Amino acid sequence: MAVVVQAPVLALTTGEPAGIGPELALQLAAGPGLPARVVAVGDPQLLAERAAMVDARVELVTLAPDEPVPAPKAGVLPVWPVALREPSLPGRLAVANSDYVLETLDLAVRACLAGDAAGMVTAPLHKGVILDAGHAGFSGHTEYLRDACGVDEVVMLLATDQALHASEASWQGGAALRVALATTHLPLKDVAGAITDARLARILRILQADLKRWFGVENPRIAVCGLNPHAGEGGHLGREEIEVIVPCLERLRGEGLCLDGPLPADTLFTPRHLAGVDAVLAMYHDQGLPVLKYAGFGRAANITLGLPLVRTSVDHGTALDLAGRGVADPGSLRVAIALAADMARRGAAASLS
Ligand SMILES: NC(=O)C1=CN([C@@H]2O[C@H](COP(=O)(O)OP(=O)(O)OC[C@H]3O[C@@H](n4cnc5c(N)ncnc54)[C@H](O)[C@@H]3O)[C@@H](O)[C@H]2O)C=CC1
Numbered sequence: 001m002a003v004v005v006q007a008p009v010l011a012l013t014t015g016e017p018a019g020i021g022p023e024l025a026l027q028l029a030a031g032p033g034l035p036a037r038v039v040a041v042g043d044p045q046l047l048a049e050r051a052a053m054v055d056a057r058v059e060l061v062t063l064a065p066d067e068p069v070p071a072p073k074a075g076v077l078p079v080w081p082v083a084l085r086e087p088s089l090p091g092r093l094a095v096a097n098s099d100y101v102l103e104t105l106d107l108a109v110r111a112c113l114a115g116d117a118a119g120m121v122t123a124p125l126h127k128g129v130i131l132d133a134g135h136a137g138f139s140g141h142t143e144y145l146r147d148a149c150g151v152d153e154v155v156m157l158l159a160t161d162q163a164l165h166a167s168e169a170s171w172q173g174g175a176a177l178r179v180a181l182a183t184t185h186l187p188l189k190d191v192a193g194a195i196t197d198a199r200l201a202r203i204l205r206i207l208q209a210d211l212k213r214w215f216g217v218e219n220p221r222i223a224v225c226g227l228n229p230h231a232g233e234g235g236h237l238g239r240e241e242i243e244v245i246v247p248c249l250e251r252l253r254g255e256g257l258c259l260d261g262p263l264p265a266d267t268l269f270t271p272r273h274l275a276g277v278d279a280v281l282a283m284y285h286d287q288g289l290p291v292l293k294y295a296g297f298g299r300a301a302n303i304t305l306g307l308p309l310v311r312t313s314v315d316h317g318t319a320l321d322l323a324g325r326g327v328a329d330p331g332s333l334r335v336a337i338a339l340a341a342d343m344a345r346r347g348a349a350a351s352l353s
């Protein structure tokens with residue numbers, strides 16, 4: 001007897017209501033080919049208004065989280081409703097709606113942990129307005145989901161579409177890249193102090209385990225950037241490599257991790273050094289992400305490793321300058337949904353084996 005395997009349910013949080021998240025969700029739902037039963041998490045009235053604004057022909061179907069989610073169909077978008085705190089206009093941030101944005105995340109996390117969704121995909125939120133609303137210490141989805149899931153550490157990994165599957169990560173094609181970060185949303189002045197042996201060891205162990213778990217890379221080879229110019233120039237341009245990074249990598253190699261480095265970041269991101277490497281660990285946000293975005297902006301996804309649930313996201317922010325005009329590129333959201341669907345299927349297969 002043939003077994004019908006349903007497409008996984010993915011909760012798609014629609015992000016900052018004044019940004020491009022709602023319209024990107026609608027644009028994708030208007031067309032064919034979604035590889036998952038995507039449920040938007042957001043305000044149905046907001047979504048209806050944005051659909052009219054950007055001329056996305058989409059029927060919105062409001063569901064309760066425990067109601068069955070229908071198979072993907074072009075022109076239909078199921079919605080798990082969350083109410084805006086005040087009406088939202090494109091490009092106009094409102095502090096009152098920060099709690100709405102966080103409520104969409106909380107709902108998606110609950111759905112994943114309860115088994116109502118197989119994963120979550122997040123459209124961009126605006127970190128500044130959430131801080132302005134008084135959520136002190138908020139620094140992004142990554143850290144919020146770490147705390148919401150009660151884990152000690154997570155890893156931000158961005159990957160271009162060509163690198164999303166082990167079999168396609170050629171490194172020779174120029175645009176295939178996976179970049180993980182040792183620190184995420186920190187002022188630059190605080191980065192050096194955050195590069196500790198304990199943090200690096202946690203990050204590298206998660207990266208190694210999850211490259212295998214989610215990307216099928218059996219024995220990942222990870223290239224690690226130095227922190228300082230020329231990886232410290234033998235201690236003349238900074239001592240973090242000598243005092244922290246080198247000893248940590250040596251210990252982890254003893255545990256069987258396959259690690260290159262620390263290498264000068266400027267030359268690590270060249271084809272010869274990247275050949276055969278499965279992921280790069282950059283020490284901070286703007287050491288690694290400009291390279292990734294140069295290689296694949298609009299075709300890349302952001303993945304949070306180390307969570308007890310699947311979470312992917314886009315490679316861009318709220319683009320307030322484009323919101324409400326229907327001109328923003330939905331390419332990264334498409335990649336993020338495809339990857340989350342793939343990860344959900346991989347997770348389901350692993351739990352059956
Ligand atoms: N996953 C998330 O929630 C992320 C949120 N952010 C947040 O977004 C806010 C704005 O950040 P910015 O640094 O200004 O970055 P941004 O990505 O919103 O905008 C940078 C530039 O890229 C353009 N752009 C962005 N997405 C685009 C798309 N889909 N199609 C075409 N052009 C696009 C924008 O118009 C702008 O010119 C900040 O609060 C930041 O923290 C940033 C990155 C990721």
Ligand SMILES: NCC(=O)COP(=O)(O)O
Pocket residue numbers: 139140141142143289302313
């Ligand atoms: N530049 C990547 C970024 O800011 C993503 O942050 P997060 O909200 O996914 O943690």
